[in-house]
Amino acid sequence: MANLNSPTGKTFVVEHLDPELEEWSSLEYFAIASECHESGAQFLLSSVPQSLELPERLQQAKSLKVETRGIEEIYANQKDRVCLLDPAASRDLSPDDGDTFDIFLFGGILGDDPPRDRTSELRKKGYQGRRLGPVQMTTDTAVRVTRIVVQDRVAVDKIPSVDHPELKINENESTEMPFRYVLGKDGQPIMPEGMVDLIKKDSEKGLSDLL
Numbered sequence: 301m302a303n304l305n306s307p308t309g310k311t312f313v314v315e316h317l318d319p320e321l322e323e324w325s326s327l328e329y330f331a332i333a334s335e336c337h338e339s340g341a342q343f344l345l346s347s348v349p350q351s352l353e354l355p356e357r358l359q360q361a362k363s364l365k366v367e368t369r370g371i372e373e374i375y376a377n378q379k380d381r382v383c384l385l386d387p388a389a390s391r392d393l394s395p396d397d398g399d400t401f402d403i404f405l406f407g408g409i410l411g412d413d414p415p416r417d418r419t420s421e422l423r424k425k426g427y428q429g430r431r432l433g434p435v436q437m438t439t440d441t442a443v444r445v446t447r448i449v450v451q452d453r454v455a456v457d458k459i460p461s462v463d464h465p466e467l468k469i470n471e472n473e474s475t476e477m478p479f480r481y482v483l484g485k486d487g488q489p490i491m492p493e494g495m496v497d498l499i500k501k502d503s504e505k506g507l508s509d510l511l
């Protein structure tokens with residue numbers, strides 16, 4: 301069934317799997333909402349606990365629909381149209397999957413290093429799975445890559461990307477991000493607005509905790 305709220309007919313669903321909403325996730329979700337809006341897709345943030353109050357900026361994001369219900373309840377009759385983006389899937393996502401699926405599902409989980417395979421919480425629901433290559437991505441990057449593949453019909457391995465970029469924290473320190481990122485037109489990894497400052501703040505806090 302086509303999604304009437306989305307001009308492209310595509311819906312990107314992030315199932316929020318954490319009890320809280322970290323600032324990191326909030327920045328990622330805002331970036332996903334903005335890019336889905338610009339590309340004519342719908343963004344659905346599902347399984348948001350009733351008790352969780354989203355930041356004002358996120359509440360007002362265009363093309364974002366927030367649901368307390370989980371994916372299984374929302375799309376009970378369209379299970380075969382849902383594709384789980386799963387780092388452990390045996391097949392990579394292809395542009396033709398844009399004809400097979402309308403709903404793309406992601407784990408709303410913070411990346412961890414080494415990965416703890418929390419996507420398994422969604423895998424056990426039995427959706428068809430596709431991988432986006434062998435390297436772990438942040439959730440917003442995974443949505444970005446999926447949109448480029450199924451909406452712009454570009455193969456995963458043709459999307460310019462960088463693995464594990466170094467981020468300069470200050471004159472003396474830098475940190476390696478344990479993820480794959482899409483490269484922007486400026487040749488830099490695309491990160492949500494405010495993310496670099498947040499990472500710098502967290503790293504400096506981490507360093508001062510050590511002192």
Ligand SMILES: C[S@@+](CC[C@H](N)C(=O)[O-])C[C@H]1O[C@@H](n2cnc3c(N)ncnc32)[C@H](O)[C@@H]1O
Pocket residue numbers: 384385386387388405406407408409410411412414415416417418419420430431432433434435436437438439442
């Ligand atoms: C930050 S990742 C979480 C990975 C996490 N370490 C885990 O335990 O599964 C968040 C979501 O992005 C998607 N994702 C990230 N990298 C991916 C990849 N290489 N292939 C497919 N999906 C990916 C998955 O939907 C995943 O649940």
